[in-house]
Amino acid sequence: MTDLTTTAPTESAPPVPAPRTAVLDDAHTGDIRGALGTIKSDDTAPRRGLPAKFKTLLAIVGPGLIVMVGDNDAGAFGTYSQAGQNYGTSLLWTLLLLIPVLYVNQEMVLRLGAVTGVGHARLILERFGKFWGAFSVIDLFLLNALTIVTEFIGITLAVGYLGLPKVPSVLLAAAIVVAAASTGSFRRFERTAILLCAGSLLLIPIYLIVHPPAGRMAHDFVVPGMPHHAQLADVMLLIIAIVGTTVAPWQLFFQQSYVIDKRITPRFMRYEKADLWLGIGIVVIGAAAMTGFCAAAFAGHAESGGFTDAAGVAAGLEKYAGRTAGVLFAIALLDASVIGACAVSLSTAYAIGDVMGLKHSLHRGIRGAKGFYAVFAGLILTAAVVVVVPGSPLGLLTEGVQTLAGVLLPSASVFLLLLCNDKSVLGPWVNGRAMNIFTSVVVAVLVTLSVILTAAVVFPGITSGAILDIMGICGVAGILALGYAETRRRRKGWALAGPVDRAGKENWRMPPLDELPEPIVSTGRKIGLTALRGYLLAATILVVVRIAQLALGH
Template identity: 80%
Template sequence: MTDTIATPAAPQPRAAVLDDAHLGDIKGALGTIRVGDDAPRKGISAKLKTLLAIIGPGLIVMVGDNDAGAFDTYGNAGQNYGTSLLWTLLLLVPVLYVNQEMVLRLGAVTGVGHARLILERFGKFWGAFSVIDLFLLNALTIVTEFIGVTLAVGYLGLPKTLSVLVAAVVVIAAATTGSFRRFERTAVLLCAGSLLLIPIYFMIHPSTSTMAHDFVVPGMPHDAKLADVMLLIIAIVGTTVAPWQLFFQQSYVIDKRITPRFMKYEKADLWIGIVVVILGAAAMIGFTAAAFAGTPEAGNFEDAAGIAKGLEAHAGKLAGVLFAIALLDASIIGASAVSLSTAYALGDVLGLKHSLHRGVRGAKGFYAIFAGVILLAAVIVVVPGSPLGLITTGVQTLAGVLLPSATVFLLLLCNDKAVLGPWVNGRWTNAFTSLVVGVLVVLSIILTASVTFPGITSGAILDIMAVCGVAGILAIGYAELRRRRKGWALAAPVDRRGKESWRMPPLDELPKPVMSTGRKIGMSALRLYLLAAMVLVVVHIVQVALGN
């Protein structure tokens, strides 16, 4: 008898996943995929079961952004300007998809959170900056979510203080069970609650032809100040594309244990979320426009509670109640998602165990951060005399100022071959995202100028847009001229063979990134702009607070 010698299997490369709780079965709200399940998905039934198991990250991050602030912004747009700004939602669809697709790609391929990647690839300054500004902005955003709770329960006739505290406890309890699946089932149920906006739409029945026209044909409201309209457009962009989304989805994809193998199902999940969020936003603009048209309240938006009262006057008590419940639902899911993005980011950079698969004992620091920001926001809202209106304004302004930098880092990370290997961006994704960054920078400059100088004129806004446009053209021309002088070729096509099994190596094995002179100049300019813009905004907010 001849002995046979088994050939050892080739060793699997180490991945960079930072927490062992992020390895194992995918345990989604609607299904399970066992670790090592590499069977091909053939047939509609198998593909549908896989999609149901994957659904969650894209849906939650999108619906979570249709939160209390979004209700306020879309209600403002519909009540003050009718359906004339619906087209902004259509333009935001590709922005939402490209941004969040890059994030889910980073999560599935790297196994490392967004904040940690920024820290490791761009240094301590940008790592600290990203986490600190995220923490501050998220804390203020959660305050606005609990303001939404007070508006909803106030209309429903419930005690505000008790309701806010109960909502805070519910949010904390849903996330601290030690079961990822339980949290996701709760979150998906809350996402389903956002569909309450659809029956309100049919109860109010705005003009379908007008809605369809204004959705696809860009236009501006008649007899409206350009400055006011531009600020509202910026608010719509800021409430639909928010910095916390990037940090949340990347970490949540990792926590759900989704790998590149299931990328196409996660993209489908993202599209489902985008459809739900756009339908909800369009419904709010449509039914507020129809309900308030021809009434003394048209053009005099106050808050979401006023919308509920207006819907009641137009279509009956049920319409108002459904809107209030939808607002309460949106505020709770928004508070949950934004708080988790904070806890995930800080857990990443501080080296804390951070996973919903762990119980409180197994991740004390992670859950302490999560519960802490929730309770802090709830207390601020219930304390008499808190400057809630100022906080709401501050959130919208700071989000607009910080969004361009978040997108810049996202774009740079998705072109880092050491991080994404065969998953790096292609030419068209880079071109589109660069255009988006340019537009966001222009909107951010307009927002900063309008906050710093409240009396800014329409002519000044047009001048800012013209100067930024010329500067952008000159920058593109300089870059192309420099490329030709240096003899640099355009980026070669990326070799994407074997990408389904490619994962980023451990962070300590990655080569250090090389910063070109142009990129260093650009990053320095971005740093100076962000610091200057934030100082100007904070100074103005303090002046307003002292004036009040």
Template identity: 90%
Template sequence: MTDLTTTDPTTTATVPAPRATAVLDDAHVGDIRGALGTIRLDDTAPRRGLSAKLKTLLAIVGPGLIVMVGDNDAGAFGTYTQAGQDYGTSLLWTLVLLIPVLYVNQEMVLRLGAVTGVGHARLILERFGRFWGAFSVIDLFLLNALTLVTEFIGITLAVGYLGLPKVPSVLLAAVIVVAAASTGSFRRFERTAILLCAGSLLLVPVYFIVHPATGRMAHDLVVPTMPQHARLSDVMLLIIAIVGTTVAPWQLFFQQSYVIDKRITPRFMRYEKADLWLGIGIVIIGAAAMMGFCAAAFAGHGEFGDFTDAGDVAAGLERYAGKTAGVLFAIALLDASIIGASAVSLSTAYAIGDVMGLKHSLHRGVKGAKGFYAVFAGLVLTAAVIVVIPGSPLGLLTEGVQTLAGVLLPSASVFLLLLCNDKAVLGPWVNGRAMNVFTSLVVAVLVTLSIILTAAVLFPDITSGAILDIMGVCGVAGILALGYAETRRRRKGWALGGPVDRTGKENWRMPPLHELPRPLISTGRKVGLTALRVYLLAAMALVVVRVAQLALGH
């Protein structure tokens, strides 16, 4: 794109005029109106001094915090408390390993959002074609719809323990979720969301009431161990569930679109990264607290090793640690389910609005974005109704969500990595070599875990030996793929991830989508994407068949 220029009358110097960007909704341009502060569009002054930097951080805080705390939702409560009740604190180390994975994945999507101004699904559509664009939206829609059901299951468990009527409570929660996002005020929604994020800290007093052994917690956080007297296959599936509930596909779509909707640009990247670290810290603290207090509360009792659901965890905490612990846990579960429902449904509405060209912004009221709010409210209310219908297969739906999330996560990570290496999309913000190496390893691990999870669903009696065989085959396949890629690189004389020119990156934005050159897809990439497509379609079909068999009692 050719730069336009204007003349500054005070200096008679020629300065660059603002370049056109790819932002799809004009509501995504303007002042940053965060829950805790405002940054005007024309405020380009450098932030000097602690006070100025702190005010800027407070205005930016939101996207990273909400996406991370929203991921500690009803499903996460079930997974972390199961790990503590069944295996004590022996799996705490998995949380430490997940910290860099969480940061790398979410840092890449916040970079994509701030630099491109275009949502994740639309970028996939534009850069990889209609099949992958449609696939990304359809699988996100289906998976998020099922995930929303689990959020409302969490609400029923919480209100059931608290002695509140189930049907009115679930419907009231749905109304609250819809109303909070439908006011036409981005700031009002974000203030509500941050207030809910603060509610997740109720897990901390539960931890101190139960008071797990600090030394054992510290040891198991840093020293990887496997539970004694437990089947490797059961432990592996729980580890996969921990990964799946902590690194969920909807997070990628939500964070990228929310960063855009908040009008965050590349010049505030450092502050948004701090926001992300804040969210990660709260997530890890909450997850570790749940594992720790469940391990301590149930140790030596008959329920240890016999997890059922988060509602029974609240009852068990009351029996062994007192009424206050049970009530605080139930309120935290209710809070987590509501914020999870808000974030998951918004990620779907954002993605569909992006791809279908609908007005899609929390800055707009219902009249100004009818399609966006219709998708959002429709998902929330449908999930709520399903949960309150007598006889709904809620347990089966929960299992289906966990499985589909594990199957689909590798594809989301693959496209994230490819987009972050697309120079037409990110320019000076593309990944460096170290980021690519680490993310490639993460993708390889996620693919392996996805295959194990799919196999475990299809063959419930899978043995530990079979799981180790799958891991070995995937490891060999990964080494062969790496060797093939290195051979092609040497044969073609390609450089190995040399330094990237980052000059002027704070002011660089992706040009309009129609101005981008078509991506060149190598033969190796075509083969890889084809293999991924075949695996995803086959795995999803097999999982659907298996779930149908379970539903029919076979």
């Protein structure tokens, strides 16, 4: 019998070329060079044993951590502090409800980034047309520009409390942010970002100094309730602000592009999900700590229920908990504002680079990605100048960005859901039925909150009854839409989607964009997208008009 293992060698077959992928910038392929470790592109060895898995996790950590900690930015400091100072810990339960929302949203963009290699804005452009592609980029650019201004407002509040000169401090912070991202080394940037993320842990010693009642906080975290003797309209608007500051549109664009830039592929999806959970844990702990120590510090004092801004919180903490607590809060605010400015501006630069075909990678130096760095630095420096110019309507800008973020958030979630059900884009990585049901409910809730927020801006004296009416109308509309979809499915004889074939998903990548089939757009989807377009345009116009009226003193 012939031994097949020792037969004479034959002419070897030519190597099979690797399948083409849709990656737009060749700097997005190669070794993973994370802040805490490196994984070679040809390292396909299985990770066996806890030490090997831990080393891999260290190399992957970054995208989920940075996007989540960056979410606890200057706006979040104001929102959570307001909740604690004005209403105690009675709204902590909103954080528990937001945990699955945070995870589902960011897990979907994580999948899109690792599997497609293409940024969020470019996928919207390719799969939904030029209008929505342009809308997503313009919307992101304007909203992010305003958000970055609020980050520098946070910097001014922090340095003002610390007794530092405003103009030099703001310009120095802007220079540090630009320099941190412009070295041409992804690893150096990520190390700086993770170091800044560690600064968010300063909230924990403040919590220990103030020492709010842990039992009460634990109860309010898991048992929903409403503040006593408070106007429902005011509480609802604050809840919407918490949702808007915790689930922001820029997060989706940043996380997807950063995962691509870090060169993470589907093979490391489990590790990136662990990174995401780490970030969610830190952001929820920070938010709960802020709410808790503000509730305890101001309880029973004249400032309770009279939130002004983050600087007022720092002063109050000093007054009732000591100078150390106030200083730590101001430093944490400064740190959070810098992280937020960096992440938000990067999300814009990534999106514009994706859509316009520019080189857009932190692996490239300034000479290799001039347009990318020009957008990034331009946003940072413009925001810094706006903040230091005397007479800038900073309070109005802060209100405007929070409002617009809440109004525009549903559109980002809608496209995220549609992309994650596009088999041409995600193949075996598309959403399952349970994910779609949950995400659809989330989108419906976000749309309802967006409508309430728009109504509150247009009609500042909105009553609690009117808010309940809006919730009821949106609920009925959602049920009717669901009924229409089910009736149409039965008439057409469409079967419910069965289980998705996940075989071979670890090695599946989206093919190049020019090889994707044209998306099939059903009548129902056309109607829904047209209605969404009309609502967004109308709501944005109404909000802008209202803000203009406030600016003119009407």
